[in-house]
Amino acid sequence: MIKLIALVKKKRSMTVGEFRDYWINVHAPLARKIPGMRGYRINVAGAPGDMTPAPYDGTAEIWFDDRAAMEAGLSSPENDVAGGDVVNFTDDLVFLVCEDEAVIIDQCAAEIAA
Amino acid sequence: MIKLIALVKKKRSMTVGEFRDYWINVHAPLARKIPGMRGYRINVAGAPGDMTPAPYDGTAEIWFDDRAAMEAGLSSPENDVAGGDVVNFTDDLVFLVCEDEAVIIDQCAAEIAA
Numbered sequence: 001m002i003k004l005i006a007l008v009k010k011k012r013s014m015t016v017g018e019f020r021d022y023w024i025n026v027h028a029p030l031a032r033k034i035p036g037m038r039g040y041r042i043n044v045a046g047a048p049g050d051m052t053p054a055p056y057d058g059t060a061e062i063w064f065d066d067r068a069a070m071e072a073g074l075s076s077p078e079n080d081v082a083g084g085d086v087v088n089f090t091d092d093l094v095f096l097v098c099e100d101e102a103v104i105i106d107q108c109a110a111e112i113a114a
Numbered sequence: 115m116i117k118l119i120a121l122v123k124k125k126r127s128m129t130v131g132e133f134r135d136y137w138i139n140v141h142a143p144l145a146r147k148i149p150g151m152r153g154y155r156i157n158v159a160g161a162p163g164d165m166t167p168a169p170y171d172g173t174a175e176i177w178f179d180d181r182a183a184m185e186a187g188l189s190s191p192e193n194d195v196a197g198g199d200v201v202n203f204t205d206d207l208v209f210l211v212c213e214d215e216a217v218i219i220d221q222c223a224a225e226i227a228a
Contacts, residue, residue: 005159028216039219039220040220042215043117043210044212046214051208053209054210056210058210059210074164094166094167096162096167096172097160097161098159098160099160103155104138105154106154106155107153
């Protein structure tokens, strides 16, 4: 498994709500057509509380079977379409490519209650 | 569910391997003691390929039941210990707090094969 993490800064002219709605309802349906994509999760940031806020408004986690599948997906015409749409809701987009994941804890509330 | 995403820049004096090993083997065992933590996943970045690389070397995804549970966890003595260890392997650490997650696709290879 390989995981592409996009760090996304919203378009300055959009509210957080507009950014969220465009991403989920317009961009995601284009992006999910990229061949070989095994997972696609969007995280939209809210108030950071007491923590040092990141200079991004959200992340996308996109995974593929391996680096070859990722590179094939990102070379596809479907990726060109999704890539062309990015300027419509973001001012900046950078990527981490992670082949090394460590799951330290993974519990859902239901498992804990059981 | 609330998800805390930490964007982490490694200490300049460490190699990626040293950074990874410290994070997973020394820091994670301290951080996992934070009360109320439901999940903790570490993603260490590798070569970005043709993409614009993020100015971070990895991310941590940490989740809690809700914002109150997160704030209680982050006010705990266990968090003080883990927080004090952060300078030993990072040069920068910023956070996104995400209460709004959209799962667009979530397939594992086994499901697709079945």
